[in-house]
Amino acid sequence: GEEVAQTPKHLVRGEGQKAKLYCAPIKGHSYVFWYQQVLKNEFKFLISFQNENVFDETGMPKERFSAKCLPNSPCSLEIQATKLEDSAVYFCASTGRGLYEQYFGPGTRLTVT
């Protein structure tokens, strides 16, 4: 598609529960990025993929966060055993090889109670 799609729009989880977020990049884009936005600002980079391969995971909290981009499937970001501090909007962005501008999805608002 021509837009980055993210599902669900909102997700509410009790502390300790699992959360799984999905992202479908723009068709033809080979790079996918995940960002976490806390408190309406402070974008934090989490992880990026080049096709199905992890490109850069320097921002990922390794203990509870994992992500995948499998062929012919939406990319996913999974948080095991969510904590209150995971409450944030999670944005996915995509771009193509040789491009540098990233196109953002509408985000998934995760609320951990």
Added chain:
Amino acid sequence: AQSVSQHNHHVILSEAASLELGCNYSYGGTVNLFWYVQYPGQHLQLLLKYFSGDPLVKGIKGFEAEFIKSKFSFNLRKPSVQWSDTAEYFCAVTGISSGSARQLTFGSGTQLTVLP
């Protein structure tokens, strides 16, 4: 490590006033620079970008930005703001590496409120 500073956290203007939002970055190499806007309840949209060439770049909705390399700055400007420009504005930078896409480093954002 690269970083981006936006010194104005909240700017309040009346319609038709001129706007300038500051952005300074720190990075030890060649960069691409961006301004994104986030309207209330919406996702990030690209306003404008600088890759190379003319340091004065024009974007959508009448916005422009000037890259001043010696000052590591990329300030956003608009001659006359409208009520509909009320939004959060983010400056972002990414380092250039041979054909690979790198993550964006964002500033902390500037909330612009335009009073009718």
